[in-house]
Amino acid sequence: MQNQITRRNFIQKTTFAAGTLPFLAAGLPAFSRNTADMPVPKIHVFSKHLQFLDYDKMAEMAAEIGFDGVDLTVRPGGHVLPERVEEDLPKAIAALKKHKLPPQLFCTAVEGVGPLDKKVLETAAKHGLKYYRMNWYDFDKEKTMPESLEMHSKQMKALGDLNKKLGLIGCYQNHAGLRVGASPWEIYQLLEDTDPGHMGAQYDIRHATVEGGLSWKNSLRLLEPRIKTIVFKDFAWVEKNGKWEAGNTPLGEGMVDFKSYIGLLKNYQLNVPISLHYEYPLGGAEHGATTLKVDQKVVFDAMRRDLTRLKEMWKEA
Known part of the structure; x- marks a missing residue:
């Protein structure tokens, strides 16, 4: 009798366990998912590095090299100057469409909802662009750092409200150095009161590794729910004149742990x-030069x- 009860209990328990497996699987964290076949996201070339070309040639080369689109610079010194955005942005968009590159990303110096910033965003929205990188904020030397963050958080809230009205998604990039956003917690605070659908982060693994050599995984985990776009580039620490600095390198030749990073993505x-x-030396293209010191082929080969x-x-990840 005892054996029968034991067997019955065993059957009941195993049947229950089998029945609950689908529900348990559904509640497992993302790290249990099968990600082997996850396709590469759409890759856009940062147009800063093609500013030696006009709009049509820029779009033609981006398409020929194999990019899915162009992250267009709409900022001082960029492909499109903010004060000429109404005249020139339509020309750049027409060139992208001509070469079958959907207009999506653009990079700006937008900081708030002032007249010029609004004109840039309104024009971009009118012509179908969607994601933009905004400018970085500075800490006010007359305020404490928390006070500065509180002030900039209000700017971000207003900007996010404008984005919602226009159907845009703004991104604040984490960037190594002393400006606001070197620490992921600063970006977290800036975004805290903004609309998640229209204001987020542009995650840059190069800068995250510079600032957090062993903790960048935490910054990715912290910002992941708000990441809207990502940047790929690489670096290595180099010694110059007795000082160490982050020197940019071709992709995969530096210190960024891309295997772990892509695995987490x-x-x-x-x-x-x-x-x-x-960002590594390319005859001036790395700095957005309009005239190169090397043959254009050097730049195009590097891009490929x-x-x-x-x-x-x-x-491989």
Whole structure:
């Protein structure tokens, strides 16, 4: 009798366990998901590195190299100057569409809802752009750092409200150095009171690694729910004149742990647009020069190489 009860209990328990497996699986964290086949997100070339070309040639080369789009600079010194946005942005958008590159990303110097900033965003929204990187804030030397963050948080709230009205998504990039946003917690606070659908972060793994060599995974985890776009680039510490500094390198040749990073992006199912940057020496293209000191082919070859490498690393992770 005891054996029968034991067997019956065993059958009941195993049947219950089998029945609950689907529900348990549904509640498991993202890290249990099968991410092997997650496709590479859309990759856009940062147009800062093609500012030696006019709109049509820029779009033509971006398409020929194999990019999915262009992260267009609409800022002082960019492909489109803010004060000429109504005249020139339509020309740039027309060039992208001509070469079958959907207009999505643009990079700005927008900081708030002033007249010029509003004109830039309103014009961009009118022509179908969606995601933009805003300018970085500085800490006010006359205020404490928490007071500065509180002041800028109010600017972000107003900007997020404007984004919602226009159907845009603003992004604040984490950037190494002394400006607001070197610490991911600063960006977290800036975004806290903003609309998650229209204001978020642009996560830059290069700068995250510079600032948090062993803790960048925490910054990714912290900001992941608000990440709208991501930047790919690489660096290595180099000694110059007795001082150490972060020197930019081709993708995969520096210190960024791309295998771990891409693995986490896959686990988080973070499929957002990528902006691919080329900050290492390329005859001036790395700085947005309009005239190069090298043959254009050097730049185009570098772009092909890093684009190919990014896709390879994505598959390997």
